[in-house]
Amino acid sequence: MELFYLIVFGALGVIVATLELSKNNKDRINTSSAFNSFKNNYLLVYSLMMAGDWLQGPYVYYLYTTYGFGKGDIGQLFIAGFGSSMLFGTIVGSLADKHGRKRASITYCVTYILSCITKHSPEYRILMIGRILGGIATSLLFSSFESWLVAEHNKRGFEQQWLSLTFSKAVFLGNGLVAILAGLLGNLLVGTLALGPVAPFDAASCFLAIGMAIIISSWTENYGDPTESKDLLTQFRGAAAAIASDEKIALLGAIQSLFEGSMYTFVFLWTPALSPNGEDIPHGFIFSIFMLSSMLGSSFASRLMARASVRVESYMQIVFLVSSAALFLPVVTSFLVAPSTVKGGSISFSGCIQLLGFCVFEACVGLFWPSIMKMRSQYIPEEARSTIMNFFRIPLNIFVCIVLYNVDAFPISFMFGMCAFFLFVASMLQRRLLGAAERSGPLDKVREVEAEPLNA
Template identity: 60%
Template sequence: MESVYWFIFGLLAVIVAGMLLTQGGIVSGNASQLQAFFSLRNNYVFVYALMMAGDWLQGPYVYALYQHYGYGVKDIGRLFIAGFGSSMLFGTVVGSLADKHGRKKAALLYVLTYAASCATKHSPDYGILMFGRLLGGIATSLLFSAFESWLVAEHFSRGFDEKWLGDTFSKAVFVGNGLMAILAGLVASYLVDTLKLGPVAPFDAAIVVLVAGGAVIYASWPENYGDSARSHPRPPSTRPAFDAPRADQRIALLGAMQSLFEASMYTFVFLWTPALSPAGEKIYHGMIFACFMTASMAGSSLSAILMKRYKVEAYMKYVFGLSAVALSVPFLFHVSLSKEGKEAVRGISLQGQIQLVAFCVFEVLVGIFWPSMMTLRARFIPDETRSTIINMFRIPLNLFVCIILYNVHLFPLSAMFALCSVFLAIAAVLQVSSECVN
């Protein structure tokens, strides 16, 4: 059924191309201000693409490298848990330090930390690999907070329109989370499978990309700290960040919606392979991944159009609701349909094809979610503690993922997807509730 993948991939590619052609005119303003904005936007998108490429290069071969060193599922699971646990425990600390000591410094710290994490992959020693996972968890916290915080502060300090942020975020997600994911996967595969350099080669390539991005940051990014931190220096503290959700219910709801959506998304990442091949059917992982990333790129392109025409709050409840429906498809199949396809061992079953379409729909919604959520965070989260609060939002996510990784063998596939659908439905209800908050 490889033709099914090519059909879906081609269809999504046409959709993405069409959306790119219709994105002109998203931003309007006087010529000099537009030129300054485009300069900032293009610089940020370029840097963000390099940072994400450094992350994506590693993804396909992390598990494979640990297997190459002779570790089993249990030991590998602990390594993964260490990464998410590290991000959960240290995220708010590094976020607070970024707000106080500067987001540019935090971005450079991400480069150094992640490069060091990649370097540890040269050792088969379990202790060194565990240390690398801890560094990787810290780096992930910086990746998903420091860069966004730097951009938002820089954007507003230069007097740009708030609406223009959505254009930057949508293009950053399109390039960094979509295009770079596909290219990084191809490069990693070329290094390992074609050049026969071994499973550690993608990690070395990631170091090169990260250092190149770090050089651009060092040379072209001014430092920023957040408004209050710039005018009232004080020791780094997470207390104001913990007080913010209590003072503004919209921030608390925003954090809850983000945690629910991302928890469902990361659970989906773990489970899509067994969902599409429950009886050991042969599936083309690379082509499916390309379909998913193309769908995500379509979503990020669509988000720019949606943010141009509607308030983000107006359509996000539909994003959450449709996501719940999309991830309920494998739950319904695995609960209500019998395992009929013995002949499907040679290819993806009809159930798998339908689920693949549903998963591509979910990836489109993921592409809409990222720039839209970033725009909402820019609007409601106080700049003084932006990095800290963004990492606080990730605490429930990392805790949930750790629990899932530790107990994934105890739950049937249908129950896991049902839980994801419930999470997303709750997020939709919270989004409706947030519209009633002044």
């Protein structure tokens, strides 16, 4: 079955390369040299930030086991990370809007580096502090950088459509190519060089430090609240009022929570789904296959968003339906394919089918990220962008914590069925969002009018 992994990886690689090399003028957006310089600077920083994040992911659980902690203790550590992201997310998001997104991005680097340093200690309390710091850093990663980009893009007077180019390239590089390279580097450090399970965290600290130096030297500051007079409570109320008063923002938040909740649940479930009887599967190589699938999705997204006639709100309905069907596949195979009772060995036939379905889901993830970024740039008001984006993460983190706490209480097929249902609901909400957007008119035109004085 090792040949199966190579065939899947090779086929995906050929498709991605063909898509990228076959782009014509309709698939590309003509931009200025000033924008290209700005975009490349952001992509470099974003790739370094994501390298720091991806290097850690595959080795967190493994590191805790080498310190002698059991599944229960490790589960509590993971819950602490998601819980801190939920509790502190809105606070750090509001601080970013008030005191500056550049400062918040630097804070992300410092916080995550400190989290990496705690991994050198086998003390449970120190590791718990590290997870809390990591949760805070995650909230900053998924709000401050995007908020800085959107504000700076608009402040410099670049065309609104060019923003989608930066989003798609960021996902293609940061969530695809960098993830694959980070996995290979981590395997080199831990496996080939035998530097121990802490080595990837030290390497992550180095990438984060380099990125922080670039931010300090080349980024300008921007803010969400131009008056800088609102306290945190006022910002919370303003963000909550914006969500409650605009159906599009509320729908966007619900859609994001449903999809990302299913995505993070999938992260915990794919390993036991592919190796229910302790099958010997190459986790690192499968991770690379998933990331290549994500690159495929982001490549499709860049083509779609390059066409002004194609609406993100329209094609995302199909993306959510396809992702729902992909995660429902383990439920189908549990009924149609007889379960294997052989312990160990290579991946089973049902595992091969599920792996292909998981690749489809990861391709949908690659489509989701730049598309949701595009919609957030259209619908979320600038003055409270980071605050609102972290509000969206509250139900997401609650959902993931509940799943982690009850992961042994339900069969895997039930968990996948639940995720598939959530994704189907997301598709229905996306349809409603499309209707609401059509009734209110295209916001891109509004933003273009607002940007005219900057272009003059």
